Amino acid sequence: MIRSAFRFLRTNPLSVQQRMSQSCLAGKVAIVTASTDGIGLAAAQALGKRGAHVVVSSRRQANVDKAVALLRSQSIQVTGTTCNVGNAEDREKLVQMTLDQCGGIDILVSNAAVNPFFGNIMDSTEDVWDKILAVNVKASFLLTKLVVPHMEKRGVGATVKVVSAGRIQTWTPSVQGLGPYSVSKTALLGLTRALAPELAHSNIRVNCVAPGIIKTRFSSALWENEGIVKQFKKQLSIKRVGEPEEIGGVIAFLCSQDASYITGETITVTGGMGSRL
Numbered sequence: 001m002i003r004s005a006f007r008f009l010r011t012n013p014l015s016v017q018q019r020m021s022q023s024c025l026a027g028k029v030a031i032v033t034a035s036t037d038g039i040g041l042a043a044a045q046a047l048g049k050r051g052a053h054v055v056v057s058s059r060r061q062a063n064v065d066k067a068v069a070l071l072r073s074q075s076i077q078v079t080g081t082t083c084n085v086g087n088a089e090d091r092e093k094l095v096q097m098t099l100d101q102c103g104g105i106d107i108l109v110s111n112a113a114v115n116p117f118f119g120n121i122m123d124s125t126e127d128v129w130d131k132i133l134a135v136n137v138k139a140s141f142l143l144t145k146l147v148v149p150h151m152e153k154r155g156v157g158a159t160v161k162v163v164s165a166g167r168i169q170t171w172t173p174s175v176q177g178l179g180p181y182s183v184s185k186t187a188l189l190g191l192t193r194a195l196a197p198e199l200a201h202s203n204i205r206v207n208c209v210a211p212g213i214i215k216t217r218f219s220s221a222l223w224e225n226e227g228i229v230k231q232f233k234k235q236l237s238i239k240r241v242g243e244p245e246e247i248g249g250v251i252a253f254l255c256s257q258d259a260s261y262i263t264g265e266t267i268t269v270t271g272g273m274g275s276r277l
């Protein structure tokens with residue numbers, strides 16, 4: 001079976017080329033939020049390496065400048081601006097700047113999230129809930145709402161939301177304490193399921209990627225703690241923490257033509273944690 005598949009690929013180079021061109025994103029414009037570090041930056045790199053013009057942003061100008069310089073040094077077409085996704089004016093500025101400088105929008109990767117609280121969920125306050133839901137959930141929807149009319153003008157679009165495998169799988173007791181954050185990620189799964197059939201009419205796909213523990217600043221309290229990592233590894237088939245690039249590539253796949261029949265779904269990328277939807 002495998003031998004015949006290789007024989008097919010050897011004797012049909014055109015079909016290989018066709019597959020490659022389907023994953024190519026040349027001519028596409030991609031907004032990635034919170035993209036000056038970690039998973040967002042890796043997603044911008046993955047999209048950019050496939051030919052998309054990427055629009056990177058985060059709250060701090062210095063971080064934007066650094067990310068733009070890095071991506072340019074990798075020959076990626078990039079535009080950068082500050083955008084705190086929790087701020088309506090910033091979201092509008094991000095979209096308008098993209099339209100002015102890139103002429104349209106094809107892809108939105110909604111990656112920004114905050115977690116200002118760690119502890120028993122019964123100890124979380126209204127302020128914590130307001131902040132988490134505003135940034136992680138409401139901003140993701142409102143940004144989608146802003147970009148959809150422009151995707152409709154292009155006749156096609158793809159959006160990916162970064163959620164978390166932590167909400168799908170009950171992680172080890174030592175990392176319980178992420179209650180409100182996990183609820184916000186669960187809400188994004190619901191939002192994805194609600195948006196997918198509605199936006200399919202406009203040829204816009206809506207999906208999620210759910211990372212396990214990935215080596216970024218955001219999760220450093222987990223992967224820098226040897227005890228937590230040891231417990232996690234017991235649940236993993238691939239016995240290591242993931243790298244941001246291992247999420248970026250999956251995001252680029254979901255945005256590409258290779259994923260043209262996938263919508264309303266979540267791909268978990270956890271090193272085989274065994275998470276089930």
Ligand SMILES: NC(=O)c1ccc[n+]([C@@H]2O[C@H](COP(=O)([O-])OP(=O)(O)OC[C@H]3O[C@@H](n4cnc5c(N)ncnc54)[C@H](OP(=O)(O)O)[C@@H]3O)[C@@H](O)[C@H]2O)c1
Pocket residue numbers: 033034035036037038039040057058059060061063064083084085086111112113114135162163164165166210211212213214215216217218219
């Ligand atoms: N790392 C993991 O293990 C893991 C696991 C599951 C899910 N996730 C999810 O992955 C996403 C990215 O996390 P990460 O681990 O890549 O984090 P990270 O490496 O710490 O990067 C966070 C990025 O977000 C920006 N940012 C923070 N708040 C923002 C806001 N309100 N508006 C716009 N940008 C903002 C930061 O730049 P500024 O400081 O300049 O704003 C930075 O570029 C989050 O949705 C997180 O929930 C991560």
